[in-house]
Amino acid sequence: MIYEGDVYRPPSEAASLIIQLTIGWANNSCRFCAMYKRKQFRVRELSEVIEDLYWVKSYYPYRFDRVFLADGDALIVKTPDLLTILDKIYEIFPQVRRVTIYGTAKDVLLKSHEELCQLRAHGLEMVYIGAESGSDKVLLDIDKRVTAAETIEACQKLKAAGIKVSMALITGLGGKADSREHAIE
Numbered sequence: 525m526i527y528e529g530d531v532y533r534p535p536s537e538a539a540s541l542i543i544q545l546t547i548g549w550a551n552n553s554c555r556f557c558a559m560y561k562r563k564q565f566r567v568r569e570l571s572e573v574i575e576d577l578y579w580v581k582s583y584y585p586y587r588f589d590r591v592f593l594a595d596g597d598a599l600i601v602k603t604p605d606l607l608t609i610l611d612k613i614y615e616i617f618p619q620v621r622r623v624t625i626y627g628t629a630k631d632v633l634l635k636s637h638e639e640l641c642q643l644r645a646h647g648l649e650m651v652y653i654g655a656e657s658g659s660d661k662v663l664l665d666i667d668k669r670v671t672a673a674e675t676i677e678a679c680q681k682l683k684a685a686g687i688k689v690s691m692a693l694i695t696g697l698g699g700k701a702d703s704r705e706h707a708i709e
Contacts, residue, residue, distance in 0.1 A: 529548075590620065593625040
């Protein structure tokens with residue numbers, strides 16, 4: 525298994541097996557973030573991802589119990605493909621207790637309640653969302669291409685499906701001019 529480019533994961537996924545389901549980030553517009561700027565977004569072929577899982581089974585001696593699906597918004601992958609990957613993870617690694625994924629509010633909103641419930645039933649436990657700010661002004665200034673209301677709706681949708689949310693908010697993102705609004709919102 526070879527990772528493409530730099531791979532980012534939340535701190536709580538330090539001991540997790542990281543599988544790149546996508547390369548890069550589809551929306552890669554945020555002005556403050558350089559994480560995926562060197563990557564052209566694409567969804568990996570399922571056969572490649574499954575091959576990675578079998579490779580890990582054969583060569584990786586560590587008995588991990590968590591899997592994290594990367595890159596920046598792996599939740600954008602079509603639900604049937606996500607279900608296939610989730611099922612393969614639990615089939616190949618029966619010791620796995622938790623699978624998590626990066627997603628965006630827009631990714632969540634594109635999925636139906638039924639799709640999210642299916643993902644939860646197949647073992648998706650948590651989605652990491654970079655909300656960054658609750659201020660629509662700050663979100664517009666950083667070119668996030670999502671509103672605070674959309675982020676709230678996405679989180680409520682995940683919760684209704686039984687999927688946990690871990691959200692990133694960035695202290696100081698509003699700068700001096702908008703720090704108060706950023707903090708309050």
